[in-house]
Amino acid sequence: MILIRNIQTKLESELQKGDKIILLxxxxxxxxxxxxxxxxxxxxxxxxxxxADELRYVNVLxxxxxxxxxxxxxxxxxxxxxxxQRIPExxxxxxxxxxxxxxxxxxxxxxxxxxxxxxxxxPLTGRAWTHTLYPxxxxxxxxxxxxxxxxxxxxxxxxxxxxxxxxSREGGEAKRDYLRNLTSSYLYKDILEIGNIRHxxxxxxxxxxxxxxxxxxxxxxxxxxxxxMSKDTxxxxxxxxxxxxxxxxxxxxxxxxxxxxxKRDKIYFWDVGVRNTIIGNxxxxxxxxxxxxxxxxxxxxxxxxxxxxxxxxxxxYFWRTYSGAEIDLVEEREGKLLAFExxxxxxxxxxxxxxxxxxxxxxxxxxxxxxxxxxxxxx
Numbered sequence: 001m002i003l004i005r006n007i008q009t010k011l012e013s014e015l016q017k018g019d020k021i022i023l024l025x026x027x028x029x030x031x032x033x034x035x036x037x038x039x040x041x042x043x044x045x046x047x048x049x050x051x052a053d054e055l056r057y058v059n060v061l062x063x064x065x066x067x068x069x070x071x072x073x074x075x076x077x078x079x080x081x082x083x084x085q086r087i088p089e090x091x092x093x094x095x096x097x098x099x100x101x102x103x104x105x106x107x108x109x110x111x112x113x114x115x116x117x118x119x120x121x122x123p124l125t126g127r128a129w130t131h132t133l134y135p136x137x138x139x140x141x142x143x144x145x146x147x148x149x150x151x152x153x154x155x156x157x158x159x160x161x162x163x164x165x166x167x168s169r170e171g172g173e174a175k176r177d178y179l180r181n182l183t184s185s186y187l188y189k190d191i192l193e194i195g196n197i198r199h200x201x202x203x204x205x206x207x208x209x210x211x212x213x214x215x216x217x218x219x220x221x222x223x224x225x226x227x228x229m230s231k232d233t234x235x236x237x238x239x240x241x242x243x244x245x246x247x248x249x250x251x252x253x254x255x256x257x258x259x260x261x262x263k264r265d266k267i268y269f270w271d272v273g274v275r276n277t278i279i280g281n282x283x284x285x286x287x288x289x290x291x292x293x294x295x296x297x298x299x300x301x302x303x304x305x306x307x308x309x310x311x312x313x314x315x316x317y318f319w320r321t322y323s324g325a326e327i328d329l330v331e332e333r334e335g336k337l338l339a340f341e342x343x344x345x346x347x348x349x350x351x352x353x354x355x356x357x358x359x360x361x362x363x364x365x366x367x368x369x370x371x372x373x374x375x376x377x378x379x
Contacts, residue, residue, distance in 0.1 A: 139377035161273020253317035
């Protein structure tokens, strides 16, 4: 199955304009290379595709030598660099190409925003479009499946997640093997290399603790005590995991600091299949007790994907008071507040009176498996 990605049309439009470099971020195996190759196959440009693991290209693309760069790209109309974060000083070299060969269109992908963004941010200010490509979003799967099918696949998405390769794998064992290999090669190899981390067990143990605490407020001090690490080291590891597209944080929403909790964050995984693999539990929902947490994580990540693909401006938070009233997700967009509570089972939810009193203008909705499609842009 050729999976349709929502961002493809935008990338093709930007490529046609040709006035800026296109940077595409996300972790390995999310389909960046496949998407760019599909775009190149539909274009009429003569393209040079480079894998940054090949040393002969790395030497030239890190040279700061315009003559070598011209020799490399001569006769081509488009340059595609895959895994560009592996090239030293890639930012300044891309700037040289953009400034001196303005007719050359350039696309570069990277598996870590921490590395590629830091290497390109200053040199390419005003010279690049930057995009992220997520694991398959439900709003993208809606191109391939009808509402009934999307609802029917929810249990599988909550267990295995939505990395593109999973949709071509038959059977649970094949999916489990893929996720184990993905987690091992990316989480426990690439990220250790990116962050120059020597003690892999520390990172593994931190990930497990975070995986067991999805939907809960995280204390850096408590994590540090459990792991035998300083609070600052824990914070640095969490930053690395966020920049490497494994997790994301929600801050507490507050306009009344005396009553509302805002100092601690909640942490979620961009892909629940990765989360389940980290804790070694890929059992079906009927054999586990974390269905509600998985539903909350899935819906918040899917909502964020959809908002990102729509280029919606705004911020997302959770909300809680010291007395215990809580809302899973609060969006602040276009001067409006939207509040959402996620319920996997048959439990009902009401808007906390304290939230209504503080924010009477806010809209509130409960998202369940019966009404989730519109919430994530899949209807």
